[in-house]
């Protein structure tokens with residue numbers, strides 16, 4: 001029997017006696033809000049909770065508008081559509097994100113262009129973005145994830161220069177700030193997911209924010225079967241819905257008032273949750289530098305408020321006697337009694353990002369078929385991060401105590417000391 005939990009030793013943290021904070025977080029307030037909707041009979045379709053949530057979420061993010069939508073995948077798809085993007089247009093996305101970021105572009109027959117990330121933030125690399133721009137490029141989707149922010153100053157500068165739309169994928173960044181502005185409010189449109197594991201959740205759900213009235217009106221119609229916004233009937237003759245029969249073909253991407261009720265409560269909890277997570281992350285990162293072979297993610301000074309979904313750090317195999325990162329993650333999970341994951345797979349080789357599973361896409365044209373093939377993109381930094389460096393913990397571990405942070409650090413040090421037992 002060895003020292004490490006993986007070899008039969010005593011784990012650093014006894015999770016049975018001391019469980020990690022539960023997620024999702026809820027109490028009587030959520031129960032009361034859900035019952036209110038139940039008794040009201042207005043379970044969906046622009047209900048009072050949905051309207052209230054849209055107002056509150058826009059106010060929170062400092063934008064003029066917010067639209068609650070079915071999930072954080074269709075939000076991206078509708079955002080691209082509202083920007084007039086479609087067949088043959090190129091959309092730049094980072095190679096190290098959840099497949100939905102790129103799949104949303106595929107679903108409107110655009111071409112996702114996969115671009116490599118920076119080594120120390122794991123977010124879109126602006127230098128690579130510039131290199132990837134062609135006359136067909138129409139939009140950039142920076143994704144703020146791994147506890148980092150994409151460099152929005154550089155991305156907005158490039159976008160302005162080349163007249164590109166910027167849609168921020170903030171599925172992991174609710175409440176984060178770049179130079180005092182909320183994530184999602186810097187580009188043309190911000191997209192959020194409220195899926196179960198996210199920082200705000202209604203089980204499923206999503207939202208779009210924008211301050212552009214024309215985009216807002218299009219998005220409002222696109223989420224609701226192409227219907228004109230009700231208020232617009234009073235403005236006949238104006239704006240994009242000016243003439244009779246001028247509508248946007250679309251589907252139903254609405255969410256229910258039950259979800260909106262939960263989201264109102266989640267939004268109320270978010271600032272305090274983010275504060276706890278950031279305080280713990282700062283404490284942890286400051287001490288992580290004292291352990292050989294592990295590095296905190298670079299925190300950009302321009303990030304004025306941090307929001308963590310994946311809490312990540314960088315692993316250096318050579319310093320752990322050659323112990324592969326996958327084995328390190330297993331050992332850490334065994335010590336802590338929680339999930340320890342890798343970064344997303346690079347989209348160029350991701351098993352869930354597979355355009356070829358929808359053969360009709362290739363029938364659009366032979367050229368289109370070639371362009372959407374993800375294997376044509378080379379993403380060496382994404383590859384290295386995924387295969388050799390990435391260690392990601394769910395944000396709930398950051399909702400623990402300072403003592404919990406000390407235990408995570410102790411577990412890493414313990415694996416460092418006993419790495420030879422696993423190699």
Ligand SMILES: Cc1ncc(COP(=O)(O)O)c(C=O)c1O
Pocket residue numbers: 071072073074097098100101143145169171172192193194195204205206
């Ligand atoms: C970065 C990113 N974008 C988009 C999405 C899609 O969100 P949803 O699951 O709500 O469709 C996710 C979901 O995990 C995500 O991680």
